[in-house]
Amino acid sequence: MAPEFQAVVHNAQFWLQSSWHIQAPFAWLEACVEWLQEEAGGAGRLSQQQINQQALDQWLLADLRDLDHPVLPQGLAQAQKTELIGTFCVQVDSLLDISQPAYSQLQKLRGTDCANDEVSAVTQATQRPWETRPTRMLLLQVTDGVQSLEAMEYQSIPALSAALRPGVKLQLHGNMVCRLGVLLLGPSNVKVLGGEVEDLVERNNQGRVMCRTLGLPDEGGEAPSAPQ
Amino acid sequence: ALSSVGCPDKAQPADMIRNRAQIKRVLCVAEKNDAAKGISDIMSNGRFRRREGMSKFNKIYEYEYHLFGQNVTVLMTSVSGHLLGLEFKTPFQKWHSCSPVLLFDAEVEKYCPENMVQIKVGQLEKEVKQCQLLIIWTDCDREGENIGFEIIDVCKAVKPNIQVLRAKFSEITPNSIRRACDTLSEPDSKVSDAVDVRQELDLRIGASFTRFQTLRLQKIFPESLANQLISYGSCQFPTLGFVVERFKAIQSFIPETFYKIKGMSFNTQRNTLVFNPTLTSPFHLFFVSVLHEVEEDTVEFSWKRNRLFNHTACLVLYQICMEDPIATVTSVTSKPKSKWRPLPLDTVEMEKLASRKLRISAKETMKIAEKLYTQGFISYPRTETNIFPPNLALGPLVEEQTQSSVWGAFAQRVLEQPGGPNPRQGKKSDQAHPPIHPTKHSGSLQGNEGRLYEFIVRHFLACVSQDALGQETVVDVDIAQEKFSTSGLMITARNYLDVYPYDRWTTKLIPVYEQGSQFQPTAIEMVDGQTSPPQLLTEADLIALMEKHGIGTDATHAEHIETIKSRMYVGLTSDQRFLPGELGMGLVEGYNSMGYEMSKPNLRAELEADLKLVSEGRKDKWSVLQHHIQKYKTVFIESVHKAKKLDEALSPYLGAAQEIPEEQQQDM
Numbered sequence: 062m063a064p065e066f067q068a069v070v071h072n073a074q075f076w077l078q079s080s081w082h083i084q085a086p087f088a089w090l091e092a093c094v095e096w097l098q099e100e101a102g103g104a105g106r107l108s109q110q111q112i113n114q115q116a117l118d119q120w121l122l123a124d125l126r127d128l129d130h131p132v133l134p135q136g137l138a139q140a141q142k143t144e145l146i147g148t149f150c151v152q153v154d155s156l157l158d159i160s161q162p163a164y165s166q167l168q169k170l171r172g173t174d175c176a177n178d179e180v181s182a183v184t185q186a187t188q189r190p191w192e193t194r195p196t197r198m199l200l201l202q203v204t205d206g207v208q209s210l211e212a213m214e215y216q217s218i219p220a221l222s223a224a225l226r227p228g229v230k231l232q233l234h235g236n237m238v239c240r241l242g243v244l245l246l247g248p249s250n251v252k253v254l255g256g257e258v259e260d261l262v263e264r265n266n267q268g269r270v271m272c273r274t275l276g277l278p279d280e281g282g283e284a285p286s287a288p289q
Numbered sequence: 290a291l292s293s294v295g296c297p298d299k300a301q302p303a304d305m306i307r308n309r310a311q312i313k314r315v316l317c318v319a320e321k322n323d324a325a326k327g328i329s330d331i332m333s334n335g336r337f338r339r340r341e342g343m344s345k346f347n348k349i350y351e352y353e354y355h356l357f358g359q360n361v362t363v364l365m366t367s368v369s370g371h372l373l374g375l376e377f378k379t380p381f382q383k384w385h386s387c388s389p390v391l392l393f394d395a396e397v398e399k400y401c402p403e404n405m406v407q408i409k410v411g412q413l414e415k416e417v418k419q420c421q422l423l424i425i426w427t428d429c430d431r432e433g434e435n436i437g438f439e440i441i442d443v444c445k446a447v448k449p450n451i452q453v454l455r456a457k458f459s460e461i462t463p464n465s466i467r468r469a470c471d472t473l474s475e476p477d478s479k480v481s482d483a484v485d486v487r488q489e490l491d492l493r494i495g496a497s498f499t500r501f502q503t504l505r506l507q508k509i510f511p512e513s514l515a516n517q518l519i520s521y522g523s524c525q526f527p528t529l530g531f532v533v534e535r536f537k538a539i540q541s542f543i544p545e546t547f548y549k550i551k552g553m554s555f556n557t558q559r560n561t562l563v564f565n566p567t568l569t570s571p572f573h574l575f576f577v578s579v580l581h582e583v584e585e586d587t588v589e590f591s592w593k594r595n596r597l598f599n600h601t602a603c604l605v606l607y608q609i610c611m612e613d614p615i616a617t618v619t620s621v622t623s624k625p626k627s628k629w630r631p632l633p634l635d636t637v638e639m640e641k642l643a644s645r646k647l648r649i650s651a652k653e654t655m656k657i658a659e660k661l662y663t664q665g666f667i668s669y670p671r672t673e674t675n676i677f678p679p680n681l682a683l684g685p686l687v688e689e690q691t692q693s694s695v696w697g698a699f700a701q702r703v704l705e706q707p708g709g710p711n712p713r714q715g716k717k718s719d720q721a722h723p724p725i726h727p728t729k730h731s732g733s734l735q736g737n738e739g740r741l742y743e744f745i746v747r748h749f750l751a752c753v754s755q756d757a758l759g760q761e762t763v764v765d766v767d768i769a770q771e772k773f774s775t776s777g778l779m780i781t782a783r784n785y786l787d788v789y790p791y792d793r794w795t796t797k798l799i800p801v802y803e804q805g806s807q808f809q810p811t812a813i814e815m816v817d818g819q820t821s822p823p824q825l826l827t828e829a830d831l832i833a834l835m836e837k838h839g840i841g842t843d844a845t846h847a848e849h850i851e852t853i854k855s856r857m858y859v860g861l862t863s864d865q866r867f868l869p870g871e872l873g874m875g876l877v878e879g880y881n882s883m884g885y886e887m888s889k890p891n892l893r894a895e896l897e898a899d900l901k902l903v904s905e906g907r908k909d910k911w912s913v914l915q916h917h918i919q920k921y922k923t924v925f926i927e928s929v930h931k932a933k934k935l936d937e938a939l940s941p942y943l944g945a946a947q948e949i950p951e952e953q954q955q956d957m
């Protein structure tokens with residue numbers, strides 16, 4: 062490889078690290094830049110800035126398992142109780158709101174939820190003030206490509222939503238408690254970088270995650286017998 | 290054809306009478322004998338002469354009355370509900386006489402059923418001959434108006450020049466009856482038209498589908514259905530549909546385990562009674578008696594997150610709490626809280642409450658209420674109104690109840706409260722009848738009659754009294770940043786609750802907590818539980834659904850429910866909840882699989898809405914009739930095409946379907 066090409070890859074690696082805290086392994090980035098240049102019609106067609114940006118886009122769409130480059134401290138998922146300090150970019154494989162039954166979420170998703178199910182003759186149902194609607198708690202399956210663990214929305218994080226695409230990349234930073242293989246996240250710990258992973262989008266869409274949780278057959282996302 | 294005298298401006302009733310001077314004898318006709326007797330009793334001050342009519346159930350009461358400024362002789366008699374029925378003309382009456390699809394267009398006619406002939410001939414045709422004026426005293430609702438026109442028709446057939454007036458009343462009480470006599474008006478043909486349309490649609494739709502499905506299914510499942518009538522009705526099926534829908538929702542429900550954290554703290558209030566010295570209500574004493582029921586050893590703090598459907602996630606939070614199990618009180622708020630007195634009683638609410646609180650079915654409730662009404666104990670029980678009209682004097686009604694040894698003292702309290710009776714007001718009015726209320730006191734009614742009457746009285750007194758008042762204290766605490774909360778309630782004035790045992794509101798005492806203080810909970814526990822499916826429908830639930838979707842009217846809910854029970858489409862569990870039977874399940878599944886929402890409420894609800902427009906004169910009788918006949922006919926034809934789906938849906942329940950040769954299929 063030409064030293065010039067090596068420099069371009071190095072620059073991109075440095076840019077991803079310094080601007081985004083993304084650690085892209087050199088070998089993967091090399092292949093990536095080579096491909097980008099080929100697609101653009103030859104070396105020199107793309108500026109360093111364009112290469113940086115396009116390499117970021119590729120990383121966001123990559124399955125971090127393919128990069129095989131651990132960033133989280135080893136044994137994090139096994140620790141009873143520890144703290145994670147620093148900035149780490151990870152991938153969300155799947156997610157589910159665990160404050161609500163999966164069954165009712167699935168019905169809502171499929172539009173088979175039935176308002177009649179809630180009708181009862183009780184005319185004066187007084188809701189007690191402290192029984193407010195439970196706040197959402199998303200539970201995320203995250204991975205750095207090598208180590209997988211769970212992360213929970215310990216405090217409400219407006220940047221997250223159940224509609225995030227499986228494979229989306231997050232930047233985690235700050236001091237985060239990790240217990241029993243679960244990272245506790247608050248709004249200051251999370252930045253959504255974007256992206257997705259094509260086959261996770263299919264495999265871990267909300268409907269399928271809910272079906273798996275309920276022990277329902279997974280295929281096609283069809284309900285076995287949706288209530289009428 | 291009924292003659293309708295269009296008289297839009299409400300002229301003085303007396304003006305509508307062409308020859309007042311010639312009126313010597315007046316025939317009055319009520320809907321039932323009880324009502325005729327009650328009204329006669331009032332109009333004659335108890336001095337009527339009673340004689341037998343040709344029908345032994347319908348007496349004739351004769352007395353003098355001062356009407357239009359002159360003395361007239363009144364003959365008061367009655368019918369027994371509808372006098373006429375609607376039927377197909379003879380060629381179409383027999384089940385095999387024609388293909389069921391023809392029933393959408395076949396000629397129909399009104400006829401007098403055999404058991405009504407004596408009334409028609411003996412009470413009406415005979416008596417009207419010597420009368421110059423006919424006054425209709427049937428119930429003031431749609432069916433009553435239609436029965437009125439049946440009576441008018443019969444009378445005019447024998448005495449074409451008879452003059453006709455309508456009495457309007459909501460109660461059989463002296464005031465109400467006198468007012469009705471002073472404000473006689475025209476009978477309302479629009480309201481009656483709506484009933485004609487409903488009757489004709491029910492006949493055509495019911496007969497066509499019933500014949501079709503009965504004839505077909507008897508052949509296909511001869512072993513189980515050979516002698517069974519499999520009726521269809523456009524109200525019945527959506528009603529059945531609700532029962533099946535709920536059953537299926539339960540069947541397909543998947544329970545899930547959840548976990549929660551709960552905090553406990555010793556209740557130091559256990560044997561202490563704390564009075565707020567600023568309160569002066571005499572009902573403080575009540576606390577003493579209920580204290581032992583409500584006191585508990587511990588105060589429970591509930592988790593603001595309520596529950597989580599993941600064991601590890603909950604365990605993580607639980608461990609955090611257990612590492613630092615000190616509770617810090619973050620806020621203590623105390624605010625007044627009231628429990629609202631009930632709304633004035635309408636029919637649907639009465640049926641629902643009687644079913645839930647008294648365990649009396651809707652059908653039974655209506656039967657009893659009707660009797661109480663004709664005996665003058667309560668106002669007309671079929672009403673959609675839950676607002677008392679301003680001109681209805683509530684004072685005397687409450688006063689009447691002060692005679693009671695049971696709730697008399699409460700009635701007295703209502704009279705003495707500042708401003709007197711003060712009804713909570715709802716939002717609905719049918720512009721015809723006031724909310725259901727007692728019209729006179731009775732201390733002698735027995736059994737369910739007595740229980741329903743007591744309920745109506747207590748409900749009435751409750752709704753004109755005052756809301757119950759209390760002071761609620763909410764305490765928020767943090768344990769290791771997890772938020773928990775508890776609340777206490779001090780009832781400061783029971784007010785309406787003193788007369789209304791059907792509502793419960795209980796004092797819950799908790800210790801005094803101070804903001805910023807800390808304490809160690811006696812226990813912090815992680816507990817689990819399971820989600821559970823909705824329950825099978827109760828009768829009250831079913832009525833709520835019918836009302837929500839516009840199936841039937843408040844007057845007919847109970848009947849439709851009774852029909853699906855008597856057809857064995859549904860049964861009742863031991864705790865009085867509706868369970869669909871196999872035939873009911875199969876029929877609903879079959880029609881659903883055809884893709885028409887026949888067990889769904891939409892079709893019928895549109896029909897019901899159009900009937901209302903007809904009764905208000907905003908839509909034309911014939912166009913509404915034609916529109917809905919066409920609509921149901923289209924669905925019928927498609928259903929016949931797809932009839933195999935019905936067989937398929939039923940065979941899991943009734944066994945294998947018999948094959949039917951092609952040529953026989955054609956007949957069906």
Ligand SMILES: [Mg+2]
Pocket residue numbers: 320428432433
């Ligand atoms: Mg009636």
